Amino acid sequence: MSKALFLDRDGTLMLDKNYLADPAGVEILPGAADALRSARSLGYKLFLFTNQSGIGRGLYTLDDAERCNARLEELLGLPRPVFDDICIAPESSEQPLQYRKPSPRFILESISRHSLDRDHCWMVGDREADIEAGLGAKIHVAAVCTGKNSAEGWAALGLPGVPVFANLAEFVATLAPPTTTKP
Numbered sequence: 153m154s155k156a157l158f159l160d161r162d163g164t165l166m167l168d169k170n171y172l173a174d175p176a177g178v179e180i181l182p183g184a185a186d187a188l189r190s191a192r193s194l195g196y197k198l199f200l201f202t203n204q205s206g207i208g209r210g211l212y213t214l215d216d217a218e219r220c221n222a223r224l225e226e227l228l229g230l231p232r233p234v235f236d237d238i239c240i241a242p243e244s245s246e247q248p249l250q251y252r253k254p255s256p257r258f259i260l261e262s263i264s265r266h267s268l269d270r271d272h273c274w275m276v277g278d279r280e281a282d283i284e285a286g287l288g289a290k291i292h293v294a295a296v297c298t299g300k301n302s303a304e305g306w307a308a309l310g311l312p313g314v315p316v317f318a319n320l321a322e323f324v325a326t327l328a329p330p331t332t333t334k335p
Contacts, residue, residue: 153267153268153272154195154197154267154268155195155268155269155272155273156198156236156262156263156268156272156273156274157196157198157273157276158199158258158259158262158273158275158276158285158291159198159199159200159276159320160201160253160275160278160279160299161201161202161221161224162202162278162299163277163278163279163298163300164184164298164320165180165181165184165188165200166178166179166180166181166224166227167179167180168278171206171209171211171212173206173212173217173220174220175219176223177220178223178224178227179227180227180228181298181319181320182319183319183321184319184320184321185227185228185230186321187319187320187323187324188230188234188324189230190321190324191324192230194324196327197236197266197268198234198235199238199239199258199259200221200237200239201239201241201253201259201275201285202217202221202238202239202240202241203253203281204217204240204242205242205243205245207240208242208243208244208246208247209244214240214242217240217242218240221240237265239251239262241253241255252281253277253279253281253282254280254281254284254288255285256286256288256289258285259273259275259285259286259288259289259291260289263289263291270289273289273291274286274291274292274293274294275291275292275293276293276295276296276323277295277296277299278295278298278299278300279299279300279301280301280309283311283314293314293315294314294315294317294323295311295314295316295317296318296319296320296322296323297316297317297318298318298319298320303318
């Protein structure tokens with residue numbers, strides 16, 4: 153059984169630019185590439201899980217979102233494919249919920265398809281819907297303050313037991329086993 157990180161895109165790995173359709177606008181967040189590299193070195197599979205309601209609203213196409221994801225992977229500078237699987241949830245909030253977070257469907261399907269150990273899976277994101285998706289899938293969750301919510305914003309949401317980190321790199325650093333030195 154493998155371990156995995158399910159990662160939100162906008163506000164977690166890259167700057168959140170509402171309804172981004174142009175790959176030229178992709179800007180990765182500081183430390184994101186190193187955090188993903190570290191997670192890989194610790195044996196974590198990486199899954200990108202992104203709500204893209206602009207598709208459902210007719211503001212851009214699935215191809216536009218895929219081109220932005222390809223640009224993200226390019227800017228990360230890691231061996232490709234960076235992600236073991238990608239879920240682009242195209243529904244808007246007005247459409248029936250299928251993959252759109254807080255639905256845990258993508259996480260649950262990935263756990264089954266990739267033989268993941270639920271006890272060693274995390275959903276990491278910058279919005280309450282990210283956390284709700286992870287909780288719905290009964291995996292660990294972690295919140296980051298690089299997008300919609302600050303530490304104060306997370307505290308105001310009152311989600312007990314949800315660890316909050318300044319950024320993805322700070323979270324990934326907690327995944328490494330403690331190093332011991334011999335006397």
